[in-house]
Amino acid sequence: MAFAMRVKVPPNSANLQEARHRTFDFFRAACRSIPSIMDIYNLYDVVNPSELRSTIAAQIRKNAHITNPKVIDMLLFKGMEELSNITEHAKQRHHIIGQYVVGNKGLVQDVDTKDEGLSPFLKNFYNSNY
């Protein structure tokens, strides 16, 4: 119930300036909660705060090309919800590690040089049939 009470949809940003400003606010809020996140999920041995900060920045930069204030508001809303889920401890440690520490490249990263010089066909062949 507690979260539901707090979910309040702010009025839309009037222009891009305002949306931009809100984005910075959100980033700051996220950065401020990093120490407590490290604490809650006991992340000290896998990541340090600056890495988490750059992950957050990367997530925001991914949408840097968007100029529609409405869309930015929507994305901000989603971001805020995610942030509150994290700080409420609505997630578990492996969620955080999976999404923000390891990233979508997966745990085992094949950084071998043996694939160099192979044709795209063969690389794809080793990956899957399609």
Added chain:
Amino acid sequence: MGLGSLASRALRSSSSSRVLSTNPRYNLIRTIVSTPELHKPEAATEAASEPDLPKRTPIAGARVHFPNPDDVIEVFVDGYPVKIPKGMTVLQACSVAGVDIPRFCYHDRLSIAGNCRMCLVEVEKSPKPVASCAMPALPGMKIKTDTPIAKKAREGVMEFLLMNHPLDCPICDQGGECDLQDQSMAFGSDRGRFTETKRSVVDKNLGPLVKTVMTRCIQCTRCVRFASEIAGVQDLGMLGRGSGEEIGTYVEKLMTSELSGNVIDICPVGALTSKPFAFKARNWELKGTETIDVTDAVGSNIRIDSRGPEVMRIVPRLNEDINEEWISDKTRFCYDGLKRQRLSDPMIRGADGHFKPVSWRDALAVVAEVLHQVKPEEIVGVAGKLSDAESMMSLKDFLNRMGSNNIWCEGNGKYLDADLRSGYLMNTSISGLEKADCFLLVGTQPRVEAVMVNARIRKTVRATKAKVGYIGPPTDFNYDHDHLGTTPETLAAILDGNHPFSAALSTAKNPAIIIGAGIFDRQDTAAILSLLNSLSAKFKNLITPEWNGLNVLLLNAAQAAALDLGLIPESDSGMESAKFVYLMGADDTNLDDLPKDAFVVYQGHHGDKGVYRANVIFPSTVFSEKEGTYENTEGCVQQTVPAVPTVGDAREDWKIIRALSEVCGVRLPYDSISGVRSRIKNVAPNLLRVDEREAAVFSGLLKPEGSGKVSAVPFGVTVENFYMTDAITRASKIMAQCSALLAKK
């Protein structure tokens, strides 16, 4: 059958009339529309004299040929005039006029029984409604299909049929594709008046393929007519009279026909359903993929019904030139073999003789290393019976680049010459066999080798009493035939003219000789072929400009395409001196001569015979998972369409060879299936003309006369067990049950 659409049309027409009368807005629009006729009264009267009929299109593309212009008659269906040839029934006339008449017992390819009465229509000046399927159309007949009398008659028939039909649609496998269900929706009454108990009938055991729930039977006798007319077995029949009437095998007996699965399709209700499919899925949750069958060389058109990654059933597709609307039991029920015994990972045989799963990278590297250590002439490639043209093309290209030209396709033997297409195709074409009036079957048992070809021959023999002569070991036929002999010498006797069959052959108008592909494995293949050649020189009616009666009946789906692509061994001593053998799905190749130290790569989809000797296994895909080109025995090129995803780590055949070629350093120049096809275009352009039959240009076998003497060795039996001929069918449990119960001992 299109009855679903018929039902919806009936519903639609009634609802639209309701809209017309009750919707005032619609009427309003009608009054606003300005029609010029209304302004000019004389034009209006003119228009009124012509019946205002919607344009109609014949049902299911029904077409009429008029063999003789005098035989054309005109009838009126719902006031719409149609021209039809004499002798057509009222029902056929209606379908030409675009009116689908509801029916249960009538079937285009079976004789007319006229016992269900569902097809009643009104004919002017006849006192009662007539059964349109059994009534010949007469000139000037005025047929009315949509009158209250016809509707009432149908409703009455439906009520009688449903009286004794169990209400078990929710647990019936036919539910959703049931003619009775559809037609009771469209024509039935909304309530029954029957309060007695329903009758029930004991279920019959027809074997491992057909499940019976005889209480559901509506006694249309389609199955009985199918069995005796098309399948040619007298196993099914009607017992008893009146309400005691039952369909059954007269004695406690299984239905032993290689076409028995088709009764599942023709039964309009759920009385005969598929036993392996029973309670497995409902038909509306299946995805249909229109593809072709590869278990024999006929290439029957099929639809694979799948749910998710699993093939649930296989049903026939209409193709008048190949399989009409039937398929063999092997085609229909082999599908459970697609999910058993599958190879899913690349494997290498370790020092202890056991296979270890490895990655593709390692498996390819091992094979490439071995390949570089053997001499080019010690490399041999064999394509299996189920290979598609694309993979055979890449195998040939790859081994050629490695310096070897010892590549062949299973079943094509060592002595065959692939220079002339007419020398290995069914030149008459499968549908063309219907024009033949005299058959000579040489060393072939079509009933087990190519069921659909046999069904054509039976159809012809039934229709025209064509004579059939047979040379080969004693075997089963489902039509009248003369067993002329067992050795090629009988053929020589026919050629000399001192055999009674020579007379039959020479007086026939369109004689057809069919040679089984089993002779390709004989020592005297060339001699037999040259004998046939002299036969065609002697009997001038065998090959004329309009008729080519010399046929080869191939056994496997891959054979024709392999010969078109030139997969012919270079030297006779293929296996004895081989050090490296590439088996591409080849399971029936004799590896006894192979030296002990030879390295064998098996690329295939099933852990079948080829795997026992293999050192490395590359898992590949089956026909239901890939897009591949196949050419059937008459030279018609067709493609399979992937219906389900591949299993495990398997890859498509041509891709494996393409990848291996790159690891070996002789990279093949194509990266996509269209790339392989453009390569095929240079070798055999006919393989790209899909769904077309490319006839051989040169007729005749054009072989040097008398190359060797025919031996006195009798012709052998080519297919020992109809139900198990390849890796897929050998892995199938249903096929194993069939061979245990039904195969002729």
